[in-house]
Amino acid sequence: MADRTGGGSGWYGHCHQVLVWVLARWGVEPPVAQAMVEQAIGGRFKSWTAPDVLLVEDIAERLSMSLRPDHGVRSDPPLRDHLQSWLATRATVPWQECPADDGRPVTAARDGAAEDIRAFDHAVDPARAQGMLAALGLARDGAARGAALDFELLRGWQRHVLDTAQPPPFRSAPAFAKEGRERYGIGPDTRALMDSCLAESASHPDDNPLPITARAARAARAYLDVCFFHPFDDGNARAAFLALVFVLAREGITLDDVLLLRRISFQADDPQDGLILARYIDSHIKETRRNSALPPQG
Structure with missing residues (x-):
C-alpha cells in the first residue's frame, strides 16, 4: 500500500484510511469504523518504519475482537437505533x-446560563458565544410569550447557534453521537x-402526564428528547x-448556575x-432560590 500511494513517512495515515474503507465495505458505519481503527492503531506506528509481523497481527486481532454483530452488513442484522431505545426508555x-x-x-x-456561555463558549470561539447568546435571548423571549416548544422554534x-443564513432543516439521514457509539x-x-414529545414539556394538565409541579422533570425530559432525536446536523x-432553559423560563425559573447541566453525557437506554x-436541575433550582433570599453582600 505504501509503494502504491508513495506515502513515504505518512504511510500510516493511508493505512488508517484504507482500514476504514475495508470496514465500511463490509457494512460498518463510517463513524463507527473511524473509532474502531483509531482505537486499534492510534499511536502505534512510527514514521519510516514498517510494522513488524507481531504488531500487524495484534492490530488485526484488535479490529476483529472489536467487531460486534451490529457492525455487520446493514441489512442483516440492522444497526441499533438509539432513538427507539430512548423512546422505550422514556416511557x-x-x-x-x-x-x-x-x-x-x-x-x-x-443569569447563570449567559455567564456560562460567556465563560465556556467564548473560550471555544467568541463567535460561537455570540450566537449562543443571541439564541438564548430568543429562547427567553419565546418563553415570556408562552410559545410552544417544537422543532420550528428550535430551528429559529x-x-x-450555527450562524447559518437560514434556519437549518431537520436532518435527512441517520445521525451519530458519542464517537459513533450511538x-x-x-x-x-x-x-x-419529536414535536409530540416536546409538547409534553408544557405544564397544562390536559397535555402533560407529569404533575404540574415537576418542573425539573419536564425540563430534563425535553433536554433528552432533543439529544436523542438529534434533529440537526450539528449543535444538538x-x-x-x-430547550432546557426555555422550559424553565416558561415556568418562571431563571438559574444562577448551570454547572451540572452542560458538558455532560447521558445514555439513551438508561432510565x-x-x-x-x-x-441536577432541581438542585440548581433550590440553590438559586436560597441564593436569591440571601442579603446582598457589601
Whole structure:
C-alpha cells in the first residue's frame, strides 16, 4: 500500500484510511469504523518504519475482537437505533419520582446560563458565544410569550447557534453521537414524533402526564428528547441546553448556575439518567432560590 500511494513517512495515515474503507465495505458505519481503527492503531506506528509481523497481527486481532454483530452488513442484522431505545426508555422512567417544588417563580440574582456561555463558549470561539447568546435571548423571549416548544422554534434558535443564513432543516439521514457509539434513526414521522414529545414539556394538565409541579422533570425530559432525536446536523447539545432553559423560563425559573447541566453525557437506554438530570436541575433550582433570599453582600 505504501509503494502504491508513495506515502513515504505518512504511510500510516493511508493505512488508517484504507482500514476504514475495508470496514465500511463490509457494512460498518463510517463513524463507527473511524473509532474502531483509531482505537486499534492510534499511536502505534512510527514514521519510516514498517510494522513488524507481531504488531500487524495484534492490530488485526484488535479490529476483529472489536467487531460486534451490529457492525455487520446493514441489512442483516440492522444497526441499533438509539432513538427507539430512548423512546422505550422514556416511557419507563419513573418521572413521578422526580423532585417537585411549589411552582413559585424562581428569580436569580445573576443569569447563570449567559455567564456560562460567556465563560465556556467564548473560550471555544467568541463567535460561537455570540450566537449562543443571541439564541438564548430568543429562547427567553419565546418563553415570556408562552410559545410552544417544537422543532420550528428550535430551528429559529439554531440559526444563531450555527450562524447559518437560514434556519437549518431537520436532518435527512441517520445521525451519530458519542464517537459513533450511538445511532439515531430517521423515518417519515420522526419530526412529528419529536414535536409530540416536546409538547409534553408544557405544564397544562390536559397535555402533560407529569404533575404540574415537576418542573425539573419536564425540563430534563425535553433536554433528552432533543439529544436523542438529534434533529440537526450539528449543535444538538447546545440546542438541548437551550430547550432546557426555555422550559424553565416558561415556568418562571431563571438559574444562577448551570454547572451540572452542560458538558455532560447521558445514555439513551438508561432510565436512571432522566432522574439524575432532573435531580441536577432541581438542585440548581433550590440553590438559586436560597441564593436569591440571601442579603446582598457589601
